Amino acid sequence: MTKNDKFKLTRRTLLTSAAGVATFAAAPRLFTPAIAQGAPLKVGMMLPYSGTYAKLGTFIDNGFKLYVEQKGGKLGGRAIEFVQVDDESKPEAATDNMNRIVGREKADVVVGTVHSGVAMAMVKVARDTNTLMIIPNAGANDATGAACAPNIFRTSFSNWQTCYPAGKVLFDAGVKNVATVTWRYTAGAEMIGAFTENFTKLGGKVVADLTVPFPEVEFQALIAQIASQKPDAVFSFFAGGGAVKFVKDYAAAGLNKTIPLYGAGFLTDGTIPAQGEAANGIKTTLHYADNLDNPANVAFLKAFKAKTNNDGDIYAVQGYDAAALLDIGLTAVKGDDKARDAMIKAMGDAKIDSPRGPLSFNKAHNPIQNIYLREVRNGRNEMISIAQAAVDDPARGCKIS
Numbered sequence: 001m002t003k004n005d006k007f008k009l010t011r012r013t014l015l016t017s018a019a020g021v022a023t024f025a026a027a028p029r030l031f032t033p034a035i036a037q038g039a040p041l042k043v044g045m046m047l048p049y050s051g052t053y054a055k056l057g058t059f060i061d062n063g064f065k066l067y068v069e070q071k072g073g074k075l076g077g078r079a080i081e082f083v084q085v086d087d088e089s090k091p092e093a094a095t096d097n098m099n100r101i102v103g104r105e106k107a108d109v110v111v112g113t114v115h116s117g118v119a120m121a122m123v124k125v126a127r128d129t130n131t132l133m134i135i136p137n138a139g140a141n142d143a144t145g146a147a148c149a150p151n152i153f154r155t156s157f158s159n160w161q162t163c164y165p166a167g168k169v170l171f172d173a174g175v176k177n178v179a180t181v182t183w184r185y186t187a188g189a190e191m192i193g194a195f196t197e198n199f200t201k202l203g204g205k206v207v208a209d210l211t212v213p214f215p216e217v218e219f220q221a222l223i224a225q226i227a228s229q230k231p232d233a234v235f236s237f238f239a240g241g242g243a244v245k246f247v248k249d250y251a252a253a254g255l256n257k258t259i260p261l262y263g264a265g266f267l268t269d270g271t272i273p274a275q276g277e278a279a280n281g282i283k284t285t286l287h288y289a290d291n292l293d294n295p296a297n298v299a300f301l302k303a304f305k306a307k308t309n310n311d312g313d314i315y316a317v318q319g320y321d322a323a324a325l326l327d328i329g330l331t332a333v334k335g336d337d338k339a340r341d342a343m344i345k346a347m348g349d350a351k352i353d354s355p356r357g358p359l360s361f362n363k364a365h366n367p368i369q370n371i372y373l374r375e376v377r378n379g380r381n382e383m384i385s386i387a388q389a390a391v392d393d394p395a396r397g398c399k400i401s
């Protein structure tokens with residue numbers, strides 16, 4: 001038995017014992033006493049701190065910690081301590097990493113992650129061990145769909161949610177033929193799928209569906225295909241380092257002058273400083289825009305800049321809101337996370353005045369939120385309009401009622 005297995009066993013025994021005294025009595029030495037209410041709550045941050053999504057993970061981490069600092073290091077009166085695991089956006093290591101954070105590190109709550117494939121492996125462990133989990137980015141539809149669970153929340157988006165409204169945006173702009181381009185993994189497939197669902201329903205046509213494996217950034221072959229196909233527009237999903245490279249390559253080939261580039265907002269969020277001029281004019285849909293002038297956003301951007309010397313972005317907002325959601329849950333139970341049902345109820349009912357605008361949750365614990373149409377102007381993602389207000393993911397396959 002490895003050290004990890006032993007901790008998994010300890011945890012499971014603990015959970016079983018909550019349901020049946022017999023199990024508890026039979027294995028007294030495996031029982032770890034519940035953390036006294038006054039002891040710090042251990043938050044496990046499982047995020048990419050390296051690789052193509054490193055900046056995204058770091059901004060989520062900073063956003064979460066900014067909120068905790070603003071609350072004097074406590075949420076719901078309970079001191080917070082952190083443990084951190086770099087998941088490197090590697091799905092093949094995700095189950096072991098999550099078992100480590102839940103088992104050996106004994107995190108009370110896990111906050112993670114960015115990559116959809118890694119998140120789905122985490123969801124499975126969270127369900128098996130009944131660990132409270134808050135997803136601060138990954139959009140995998142199933143996390144709040146077929147695999148939904150009372151103990152799993154998301155403060156970001158579903159992949160469907162960010163891109164479905166874009167189908168109408170492009171169609172209304174007079175675009176008839178589109179080439180789509182993305183990485184070949186869950187997030188890319190689901191975002192392009194949602195865009196295509198709406199765009200083709202309205203009468204648009206997808207003339208090329210181009211992909212490269214994640215996290216490859218060799219885009220020349222795709223760009224040559226787009227140039228020869230000459231669609232009315234391109235719709236894309238890339239993020240982090242890959243988005244920087246794609247936008248620069250697209251402009252270097254001169255395509256930004258002839259074929260408008262659209263995408264999920266991740267294409268230009270947190271990436272404009274590295275993309276420079278190449279990003280100008282790109283239109284995207286997302287649940288955030290830099291110039292939202294609601295007081296929550298203005299205060300957030302100021303505080304984030306003061307803490308990190310960086311401009312905030314959607315990833316920082318999602319991390320910040322993950323802490324706000326945990327705060328609401330812990331406040332409802334006066335810091336006692338073992339009062340799990342009451343905590344989950346308060347989190348499910350939460351209405352957050354987020355920097356992104358009003359944020360609430362559906363029965364599957366996915367955000368209900370505005371999706372904005374933005375354009376890169378003056379080095380920022382500026383809001384043009386609300387593409388679709390209060391968008392609610394259909395939560396296909398979710399059995400929570």
Ligand code: PHB
Binds near residue numbers: 114117138139238240
């Ligand atoms: C995802 O894998 O779900 C994902 C990753 C990065 C993003 C958005 C979604 O910016």
